[in-house]
Every structure is written in structure tokens, then in C-alpha cells.
Amino acid sequence: MPEGHTVHRHARQLTAAFGGRPVAADSPQGRFAAGAAAVDGLVLLRAEAWGKHLFLRLDAPPGADRWVHVHLGLFGKWALGTGTPPEPRGALRLRLVGGDPAEPAWAELRGPTACELLDDAGRARLLDRLGPDPLRRDGDPSLALARVARSRQSLAALLMDQSVVAGVGNVYRAEVLFRAGLHPEVRGRDLDPGRWNELWQDLATLMRAGVRSGRIVTTEREHRERRTGAVRRSDAHYVYRRHGLPCRVCGTTVQVRELLGRRLYWCPACQAAGSTGTVSRDIA
Template identity: 60%
Template sequence: MPEGHTIHRLARRHRNLLRGHAVTASSPQGRFEDGAAVIDGAVLLGTDAWGKHLFHDYGDHVLHVHLGLYGKFRDGSGTPPEPRGALRLRLVGGGHWLDLRGPTACELLAAPEVEARTARLGPDPLRPDADVERFLDRVGRSRAPAGTLLLDQSVIAGVGNVYRAEVLLRAGISPWTAGRDVTRPVWQAVWEGLVVLLRAGVRAGRIVTTEPEDRERPAGRARRVDAHYVYGRAGLPCRRCGTPVQRDELAARSIFWCPVCQPAD
């Protein structure tokens, strides 16, 4: 599932391509035909992202998209290609086109519904209005494992499985340590680490969490095999201490961690 940096990149991309233009909206697949008819001819006023949720503002209506596991946007300029397959939504305007396939959610919301939707989400480290105190209070009182809390979108929005594993390693927290057993300064460091990592992801369009000195090839662009400390590296040596990385299940997702750098209580 795309993590928060991807959705913020999409919001910026769509804003650059379509803002200020009247869009032609259609649903070749037919599953969003009524919604497409409502915004057909409307002007895109702006875009926004909160965690893994993308919003297009058309004035009286807001298009809400959650990509889920299989959703994907594609865009281009000029005449769009002939629609094929399960194309949920096509937007055309300003000499550009956007195609959306396979989202978990594609719906129109009124402003109060948008507010209700975002009110259920935790603070997003990529948003300038993020309420870090709300995050710190929530995790500091919780008996839930740290690795569970970071995937809970009502606790913190936009963090997925890769960022979860990587920021816990950087902070030296075992995924199974209860939130309330982690000190507030350490949780503060987790938040600040996520701000840095997510912003880097927005800039690069990929998740790279390693420092150059911890990579097999320190110079140049980080290769895929050098991109992470523990995520996807079960059985391989921890980049910091050499201990084999462990893998288990936590919050219905695979979790990767180093038992030495992240000792259990």
C-alpha cells in the first residue's frame, strides 16, 4: 500500500497539472459514473493530502481517493490513450489527463464529510498543521505495542509498514514495547524522524532510510538493496551491529527488527 509520501506527491502533481482548469470527468469502467457526471466541467480549485487520503477540491464537491493495496494513478499530456480495462476515473484538462485504477475508495464528499473523515485520522507528519502533542499523548498512554501504534491511522496518519520498521530501528525501540513504556523524548524523536524520512520520500519518490555510511556502496544514489536498515532483510545482517534481522507478524503485517539494536523489555 502506498505510504503517505506517495499521496503527498500525487496531491502536488495533480495540483500542478490540473489546478485552475475545468476538467472533463468520466468513468469508463462505469463504477463511478454518477460521481464523474457531477464534477464533469468543474474547475479543480486545489488538492490536499492527509495520510493515505487524497482530496481534489471542486468547490461544492470534494473527490476523495484512497488507493488501498491496488490503486494507482497514471498521467500524461496531450490526447489520452483509448480507455482499457477497469478504469475507474479519467480526468482531462489543461492539456493533461489522469487515470485512476483499482482504488479502495473513490467518492464525492461535501465539506462536512471531509472534516468528519480527517477528524478520524491521526496527525500527519507531512502536514504543517500536524498536532504532534496529540500523537505524543496518545502513544504515551497506550498499552498497545509501538509497532501496532505506528500502523494505526487514527494515531498517526501516513505511516506504513516500511516507515514503521525503519523508524523503530532508528529509535532503538522494540516493536513489542508498549507505547506507555517508551519515554516521551524518544517518541518525540520518532515523530521528528518520521518528518525527515517522509519529506525525503516526497522529494525522491521512494523510501530511502539509510545513511550513506551504512550502505554497501556509500557513494552515489542509494541502490534498492541499500535503501533500508531492516525492512525486507530477514536473515541478513543488521547494518548497524551485524546481528541477523528478525521477521514476525504484528498488527497483521510483517515486522522486521534487530534484536540487539531494539532489545525487548
């Protein structure tokens, strides 16, 4: 499932392509036909993200359905381009065409878990279920800490709970805990508030880098096999999907186990039980 940095990147791309101009909307697949018809010809004011949820704000009257809400889920994908849009094919849920008349843009959405119209109240109800987003300017780590500090759940579980922190997925969860030197099973209530703030700031740094590059890179140059040039996929992570391999920092074998239906990766030495660790922010 795409993590929050991908959705924020999509929001930026959609705003750049269509923001402030009317869009033609249709649903070749037919599953969003009524919604597409309702927004067809409206001005798309902006696209914005909150965690793994994307919202297209249309210039509709107050009280009307003026938000297109998209959640990609496991299989959803956006494709964007310029010029003449391709002929519709496959399960094309939503197609947008518009933008600069001199260089028209198009966007195609396939396979999302959710694609629906919401009014302001509906959007507010959805956001009430989400925790703060480290990538948003209004993301407040103290709101997440209020949940974390009361919880007997592990940090590994809490970081994946979208009602605690919005936008974190399996990769960021594993990598930020490694970089913080925290064992995944540390309970939320046992974590010092200062350590939570450090964790949040490092998470925000990693995710902002992901928005810029379109990929998740968490390693520092000194811990990569190739230390110059573009970061290879094999050098991008410390522990995620590296079970059975030596830790980049200490050489201990990286471990994996199931937690709430997802694979959890960690280094038993760098993230020893009771370890406080340190957070590094030098992402290149």
C-alpha cells in the same frame, strides 16, 4: 499499500497538472459515473493529502459535494501524463483531462478502495477518524502522543494505527523504530514523551525525503554497500524485508514476525528490549 509520501506526491502532481483550471471527468468503467458527471467541467482548485487519503477540491457551491475522496488501498494506482490521453482500457475508475490548454494533462485512476464524492461535513467526519499526519504543516505530534501515552499497545502497533498517526505503513514503521533504537514491543505508555517527539521528527524527515524522491530511503551512506551514486534498492532500508541478513550497523541477524497480520522487522541488538537508542537525521 502506498504509504503517505506517495499520496502526498500524487497530490502535488495533480495540483500542478490541473490546479485552478476546469477538468473534464468521466468514468469509463462506470463505477464512478454519477460522481464524474457531477464534477465534470468544474475547476479543480487543489489536491491535498491526509495520511493515505487524497482529496480533490472542486469549485462547487458551499453545501454541495465538492471533494473527490480517493483511497488507493492495496491495488489502486494513479497514472499521469500530458498530451492526448490514451484510449480508455481496463478498469478505469476515473479519468481527468484538462490543465494548461497549451499542454493538456490527463490522469487515470484504477483499482482504488474508495473513490467517492463528499461534502465538507463528510470530509470532516472522515478526518475525525485520522491521527495527525507528519507531512502536513498542521500535523501535531502532541495529538498523537496523547493517544500513545495512554496505550498499553506496542509502538509497532500504534505506528500502524491510522487513528494515531496518519500515513505510516509497514516500511516506515520498521525503519523509524530501527533508527530510533527502540524495540518494537515497547508499550506506548512506557515511552518518554521526548523520545516520541524525536521519533516524530525523524519520521517527518524520512517521509519528506520520500515525497521528493518518490521512494523510501532510510539508510545513511556509511551503512550502504555502495556509498556513492544513486541509492540502489538493496541499500535503501535497514531492516525492512532484510530478515535473515546481517544488520547493516552491528551484524546481528535481522528478525521478522507477524504482528496484526503484517510482517514486523527489527534488529534484536540495535533494538534490544529496554534500549533507548538515538535518532539520526542525516538522510542523503
